Amino acid sequence: MEEWSGTMTSGSRLLRYTILFVLMSAPAFVVAQDFSIGEKGAAAIGTKVMIATAHPLATEAGAEMFRRGGNAVDAAVAAAFAIGVVEPDGSGIGGGGGILIHLKNGKSVYINCYGQTSSRIMEIGFVYGKDNRTAKAILIPGAVAGLTAALKQYGSLPLGVVLQPAIRYAEKGFRIDETLSKIILDNTDLLQRHPVTASVYLRDGFPRTEGDTIVQPDLARTLKAIAQNGPSAFYTGPIAKEIVDEVVRYGGMMTLEDLASLQPIVSEPVEGTYRGLRVISAPPPHSGVTVIEALQILDNTSVSNLGYYANSAESFHLLAETLRRAYADRIVFLADPRFERVPVKGLLSQAFAQSRFQDISMTAVTPPEYRQTTVGTPLKFEPNTQTPALKDSSEKREPEHGSSLDPAGGHTTQISVMDREGNSVSLTQTLGTFFGSGVTASGVLLNNGMSNFASTAKVNTVNPNKQPRSSISPTILLKGERTIMVVGSPGAARIPATVVTLIVNAVDYGLDAEKTNSAPRFLCQRSEPYISMESRFSNEAQEGMKKKGHQLRLYGDFDLFFGGAQIILVDSTGTMYGSADPRRGGTAMGY
């Protein structure tokens, strides 16, 4: 693991620490701003900065960085560390994620810090399903590596400053809100398995509930060590040893070398177009390709002319059939590109999207059984390369079923940020499923990312040092070089569908940020025989869908099952509108 301080001289280190001391101790340096705050989906409005997260304290952490003169990356990283403390079910430094950054100079970068398997993972025999919520499912956590790398490369504030809110929340505690209370209740069985974890979230063996305070002194100590010594404090030394010891003690696999050698994967984002806009998103093994594929299929026709999808079976059907195809391709083709050849160019080609569009019948579900959904042939649309030809899906790549994470829950979290310079960040981070493996070491709740591997699909099976496929899809829409939408969501398998639906609401139907985020959501995928949907679709739309051959499964009006999106929309004047998903207890702040 690279040292945080890099090649700093003692003089520059002294200067850095002096700045750090001044920033941390002198509020006079902090710029006072009146922030517009949006709760429960309502839009916050700003012309200079905007941040939306799933927890008010995480949003405040980002706002604090803006007050200190920081940029969007500073705010995003501060919020990411903070939300791992105050929304500990969804993410944290024991997990990983993806950071999509679009810079004011037009450059875009994706930092993949999801985490990967141990070099010795094959020694423990991970069994998909049975081991999903155990120490065996723990990946080498990448969050600290990714967040510190983003800050070092693109941030402007010292790590010690950016970590202060997270340390404060861990040390002084925070109040459990309604969302977290519900998630603790739902996961009591996992939390009570491990005494250290139970001591944080349970009292007398029973779940802590709304209004109770959670204090995490061990996590505060770990965060302080990272603040003082950079990521090496996490990936080497006593913290690393305690993590390895606990993982192994509970039957998982991780070595000190695994931790010390972990690096984030930095690459260009994948890119496509939709209604004349540029769409940049997360490359494989993350699911930005699926978002873009679906949008490009839809780009072959007008969605809005068919009516609003929550009221019209015509547009609803088109969206559902589009997503079903994009999801089928996702399961068959997306995997860690370091291990598998992923036909990214084919999947992102307009011609491939057109072929998928032509496969859709507007009158009925085709084929009538979702599980029979035909997989596309993106390899035919790949430009000639020197890479040995890969046989197409129908021959070698068996689709798996049930590879998505557990059947419900909006686990994972999204942070969306923009600053006055035009930098924008879409960051999605996760522990896998709620509370990850349930194993805590050095105050750090460790992920269960292995559960994202598949039991049957050839391309997404377990291998040493491999990343599983993930649904996370942090996405940014650009008009030329200018950001006009920052979007992303948690929600396991629902993520790509939710991101596509959000974009369609904003771009095709022209809805504002609040309405876009509140709009009804659904999921249609090959591995389930029905459409999962919120119950706010009109009767006409529902009956129309049934007539076309769809089966519907209704959820709540605003159901956490469909994620917790954080979005920022920017109008032609540059005014930013941030919205935190009303399905989750977050806020947007801007000025």
Next chain:
Amino acid sequence: MKRSAILILLACLMLVLFEGSLLGQEKAKFEQPVLITSAGQSADVTIAGMLFKKANVQTKALPLAKPADLDGIKTLVIVAGFSSKGLGAAGISREQELGRVQSMLQAAKEKKLKVMTLHIGGKARRGNQSDDFNKLAAEASSYLLVVKQGDEDQFFSKIASEKKITIDLVDKIADAVQPVAKAFGK
């Protein structure tokens, strides 16, 4: 004379207290064996199992219990609260779950079993999705044990009042151990 009056008063007081105690025991007339099931498939069934264990009451917990599971049972405990996660994991729809709970309550009525409803999930188990289950279970019960956060709008208190059902409200989940023990005369 005065002395006699005082004695009579004391005797009356004793009677009232004794009667109160009897009434308290009346409320506590639940018998084992106990079957715990869910109304809404939330994970609260697991927590309810822990509560009963701490109260030293033996139970069988079947989140997806069917009427046939009531054979030999004397008390049916319904743990109310909806969870889309739970339903997803169980592979059933909300309507199927409502139907299952209705059939359980009907069978319990036919077998003249006592029914107790626990609502321990607070606000997390309220709202449109949960309240159909909450109402269904509560109205068919002879005793409601509710964590106060779930009754801030007096949803359960009103049902208890209208249907003349005994209700106990507790501050925290852990506080429910004592009333459970008392209900079973422990």
